[in-house]
Amino acid sequence: MTSRRTFTAAGILVLAAAVAFVVYTVFGGKVSDSSVEAGFARDMSSHHRQAVEMSFIIRDRTDDEDVRRLAYDIATSQSAQIGMMTAWLDAWGLPHVDPAGRMRWMSGHPGHTTVAPGAPMPGMATDAQLKELRAAHGRAAEILFLKLMIAHHQGGVDMARAAVDRAKEPEVQRLARTMVNGQRSEIELMNGMLAEREKQQG
Amino acid sequence: MSKGARNRTTKTGDGGSAKTAKSGKSAKSGTAAKSTAGKSALGGGGGKGRGRASRGVGLPQERNWGSYIFYGVISLIAVAAIAFAAIQANKPPIDGLEEFGDLKQGHTTSPVKYAQTPPVGGDHDPTWQNCGVYDKQLRNENAVHSLEHGAVWITYRPGLPAAQLNKLKQIVQSNDYTLLSPYPGLDSPIVLSAWGSQLKLDDASDPRVNEFLKMFVQGKQTPEPGALCSEGKATP
Incomplete structure (x- = not known):
């Protein structure tokens, strides 16, 4: 009778394990493809990549130490943040793009709707503006860079605020909050630098 | 649960040898299946053994049918779940x-002869092509x-209907890490390529376009994760 009970217990165990395995296979992974977390990680990575690109451009276009240091700061910190967000998507086992459209996770957030297919995200510079930046040099390049980066940061702060309001994952919340604070203070810094340079130019 | 079902044999690349895709997960489930099969065989044997013994002590034989059914059902469910x-x-x-x-990963400024059209990997130029839309053939x-x-x-393939071309342009403009260019002489109207993988399509609205992007844009196949797709070569 003992062996019969053992067999019964073993049978139930196998059954439970099988059910758990199927449930895990089908529903496993806690962050979904359409979540705020995944959308934020993808779209903010894309947004950051352009800031990194603009920062490298301006470092080649001016010798001004203050602007070059600011650009270095933006390029290195935002590259590292892209790495963090990329690692989240990999850990969650989610794609790095959402072909169904950018910014869908922000729909319903005050002042925001889904970005039309092919349209840039808020604050992003156009290809023409980047071309202009590549062609400029010295003070003119600095002024253009500061204007483009202020707008870029404003778009970034809005997007990060949406993640602070809606994300449930604590690591996403935390990084988004540091982006809101960090980029806000950089906007203030850049506004000052811009005013200074525009005054000099007369 | 045969070897053929578990393994996906892949085509030969420019290096010549075929690669076999076999994930750790599938290997594990294979082992699990074998051990379950072993267990159920043991269970069956045990049942029979008891059946004979029970005749000896005079217990009614019908009682064993319940356990046969019980273990049978459990085994069936387990095998089905694992399958x-x-x-x-x-x-x-x-x-x-x-x-x-x-696929080789060396850098060279000389022309490279690729085994696939368009190529899916191999030695390449030190400068990457910037991502984006091009209306001329790329190197x-x-x-x-x-x-x-x-x-x-x-x-x-040049001559793709305008509506389909516009759809492809929109896809590339909306998704980072994508390039679009014409390629004369393709053997299907549209070909999607990632490092080590390729998909030939007839229509830009094929749902497999999105499936391919989701799987391969900065996907697991990426030999240099984190590398950018800008500030390289900007013209065809």
């Missing part, structure tokens, strides 16, 4: 996908470097 999981883990990622292994050697950075290269 389901194995199928889930091994289903071909995308219908019609071709995979190639043993293979630059585009292959972008594939190494995790990009998906969408190529089309």
Whole structure:
């Protein structure tokens, strides 16, 4: 009778394990493809990549130490943040793009709707503006860079605020909050630098 | 649960040897299946043994049918569940996908002869092609470097209907790490390429376009994760 009970217990165990395995296979992974977390990680990575690109451009276009240091700061910190967000998507086992459209996770957030297919995200510079930046040099390049980066940061702060309001994952919340604070203070810094340079130019 | 079902044999790449895709997960489920089969055989044997013994002590023989059914049902459910999981883990990622292994990653400014058209990997130019929309043919050697950075290269046969071309342009403008360029002489109207993988399509609105992007844009195949797709070569 003992062996019969053992067999019964073993049978139930196998059954439970099988059910758990199927449930895990089908529903496993806690962050979904359409979540705020995944959308934020993808779209903010894309947004950051352009800031990194603009920062490298301006470092080649001016010798001004203050602007070059600011650009270095933006390029290195935002590259590292892209790495963090990329690692989240990999850990969650989610794609790095959402072909169904950018910014869908922000729909319903005050002042925001889904970005039309092919349209840039808020604050992003156009290809023409980047071309202009590549062609400029010295003070003119600095002024253009500061204007483009202020707008870029404003778009970034809005997007990060949406993640602070809606994300449930604590690591996403935390990084988004540091982006809101960090980029806000950089906007203030850049506004000052811009005013200074525009005054000099007369 | 045969070897054939578990393993996906892939096509020969430019290096010559075929690669076999076998994930740790599938290997595990294979082992699990074997051990379950062993267990159920033991269970059956045990039942029979008891059956004979019970005749000796004079217990009614019908009582054993319950345990046969009980273990039978459990074994069936377990085998079905494991088979389901194995199928889930091994289903071909995308219908019609071709995979190639043993791709070299060297840098060279000389022209490279690639085994696939368009190429899916191999030695390449030191400068990657910037991601984006191009209306002229790209140099293979630059585009292959972008594939190494995790990009998906969408190529089309010149003469693709305007509506389809616009759809492809919109896809590339909306998704980072994608390139679009014409490619004369393709053997299907549209070909999607990533490092080591390729998919041939007839229509830009095929749902497999999105499946391919989701799987391969900065996907697991990327030899240089984190590398950018900008500030490289900006013209065809």
